[in-house]
Every structure is written in structure tokens, then in C-alpha cells.
Amino acid sequence: MQPTTTRPSPAVAAKKIPGEEGVWIFILGDVCVFAVFFTYYLVQRSKHVDLFDLSQSALNKNFGAVNTVLLLISSLLVVLAVRAMRGAEQTVAQRLIVGAFLCGVAFIIVKVFEYSERIAAQQIPTTNGFFLLYFVLTGLHLFHLIIGLGVLTALFFLARKADLSEHQWAFFEGGACFWHMVDLLWLVLFPLIFLVR
Amino acid sequence: MTALLRTPATAVWVVLITATGVSWTLGIQHGTHDHKLASVIILLIAFIKVRLVGMYFMELREAPNVLRGLFEAYCLIVCTLLVTVFLWL
Numbered sequence: 648m649q650p651t652t653t654r655p656s657p658a659v660a661a662k663k664i665p666g667e668e669g670v671w672i673f674i675l676g677d678v679c680v681f682a683v684f685f686t687y688y689l690v691q692r693s694k695h696v697d698l699f700d701l702s703q704s705a706l707n708k709n710f711g712a713v714n715t716v717l718l719l720i721s722s723l724l725v726v727l728a729v730r731a732m733r734g735a736e737q738t739v740a741q742r743l744i745v746g747a748f749l750c751g752v753a754f755i756i757v758k759v760f761e762y763s764e765r766i767a768a769q770q771i772p773t774t775n776g777f778f779l780l781y782f783v784l785t786g787l788h789l790f791h792l793i794i795g796l797g798v799l800t801a802l803f804f805l806a807r808k809a810d811l812s813e814h815q816w817a818f819f820e821g822g823a824c825f826w827h828m829v830d831l832l833w834l835v836l837f838p839l840i841f842l843v844r
Numbered sequence: 845m846t847a848l849l850r851t852p853a854t855a856v857w858v859v860l861i862t863a864t865g866v867s868w869t870l871g872i873q874h875g876t877h878d879h880k881l882a883s884v885i886i887l888l889i890a891f892i893k894v895r896l897v898g899m900y901f902m903e904l905r906e907a908p909n910v911l912r913g914l915f916e917a918y919c920l921i922v923c924t925l926l927v928t929v930f931l932w933l
Contacts, residue, residue: 842871
């Protein structure tokens with residue numbers, strides 16, 4: 648007897664929205680809100696170019712770069728986890744998700760070191776407009792990342808199931824896309840705040 | 845595991861890491877280099893990376909045209925907006 652499964656075949660998956668429509672309304676809405684923040688940052692910078700450039704020079708660019716690599720690794724691991732699930736390799740998928748989760752935790756640890764450096768140097772949100780935006784924007788991103796870790800935890804438990812329902816598959820793919828969004832936002836935030844001058 | 849890695853997303857990941865290295869190198873340059881030009885290149889690279897993540901990691905290249913189009917438009921509009929604000933404000 649053939650095992651019943653709702654795992655989508657590649658042909659079916661090729662023509663559909665990854666995840667649920669609701670997830671995409673949230674993702675597109677969220678990236679649009681961040682687009683407003685990105686623009687606001689550059690508008691504020693244009694009013695105080697010297698202050699922003701001087702303040703930016705105090706940031707440790709290595710921390711930002713390491714965090715970019717960590718999120719890119721975690722995103723690839725999530726892509727591979729989705730592929731593993733499609734190939735019915737639950738154990739491999741679980742390990743890949745744990746790897747992605749650990750990259751997220753490492754991002755937070757690097758962030759703690761980064762924030763500690765700024766606070767030790769008396770560069771806090773009330774110091775000037777640059778540091779206010781630096782803490783607000785990176786803090787908002789960090790908040791998304793922490794939610795993402797919760798989503799990855801849910802994906803880990805879903806990956807333990809042999810057969811996912813259509814709804815569970817949509818959640819799995821949508822959750823993966825949420826994690827990629829966390830990566831995507833950082834891919835703009837890092838160059839914008841740390842490098843552009 | 846080797847079979848899992850045989851996907852365009854893996855090649856895209858190598859491009860993303862390389863592009864990050866290029867941006868970082870441009871961003872840490874000191875001296876009399878043209879910072880404005882370097883910054884515009886850094887912003888362009890950032891949105892090329894965003895598009896690659898959308899198309900290959902989020903699988904939008906296989907999604908319905910409306911969703912893919914919205915994402916492509918987002919990349920183009922926000923990148924143009926940021927470069928414009930950076931250069932002319």
C-alpha cells in the first residue's frame with residue numbers, strides 16, 4: 648500500500664506561493680515599513696553628514712560583517728532543511744534547523760558584544776541622532792530575529808513529523824521565508840548603517 | 845547531504861558571501877577614495893543580494909508572477925529611492 652503524503656511534488660510546488668498568502672502580506676508589509684526606516688535614516692544623515700560619518704566610524708564593522716555571514720549561513724541551512732523535508736529526510740532537516748538556530752544565537756552573542764562596546768564608549772541612543780537610529784533599527788531587527796528563532800523552533804518540531812498536512816507544509820515554507828526575511832533586512836541594514844558614508 | 849547541496853541556492857550563497865566581502869572591503873577603505881561612488885556600489889550590491897535571497901532562498905522565481913513582480917518592484921523602487929536620497933539630498 649502506498650503511504651499517503653501531502654508532501655508537494657516539485658511540479659506542484661513550482662506553481663504556488665511559498666507558504667501562505669497571509670505570510671506574504673506580513674513579509675511584504677514588514678519590508679515596506681523597513682524601507683521607510685532606511686529612507687528616514689538617509690534623510691537624517693543628509694542633514695548631519697559630518698556627525699553621522701564621525702559616529703559611524705566608531706562602529707566595529709567586523710561585528711556587522713561576521714553577523715552578515717552568520718545569517719547567510721543560517722539562511723542556506725534553512726533552504727537545505729526545506730529540501731531535506733521534501734526528500735523525506737526528517738532527521739537531516741532537524742539537524743539543519745538546529746544549525747540555523749545556533750547561527751541566530753551566535754548573531755545575538757555578537758550583538759551583545761557590539762552593544763557593550765558602544766555603551767562602554769558612552770555611545771547610547773541619547774548621544775546623538777546617529778546612535779538613536781543605530782540602536783532603534785538594529786534593535787528592531789534583533790526583535791525580528793528573536794521571533795525568527797521561535798519560528799525555527801516550531802519548524803524543528805514540525806520536521807519531526809513524517810507526513811505534514813497541506814496547512815503544516817504552508818507553515819513550514821512560510822516560516823522558512825520569515826527567516827529569510829530576517830536575513831534580507833540585515834543585508835540592507837548592515838551596509839546602510841555600517842558602510843555607507 | 846551532498847545531494848541536498850546540489851541546488852542553484854548553493855551557488856547563489858557563494859555569490860552572496862563573495863558580494864559581502866566586496867562590500868565590506870569597499871566600506872572599510874580609508875584615505876582619499878571616492879566614498880560616494882563606493883557607497884552607491886555598496887547599496888547596489890545590497891539590493892542585488894536582497895533580490896537573490898528573494899528569488900532563490902524564498903523561491904519567488906517559482907512563485908506566481910504577481911508575487912514575484914511585487915518583490916522585484918520592491919527591490920528596484922527602494923534601491924532607486926535610497927541611492928537618490930543618498931546622492932541628491
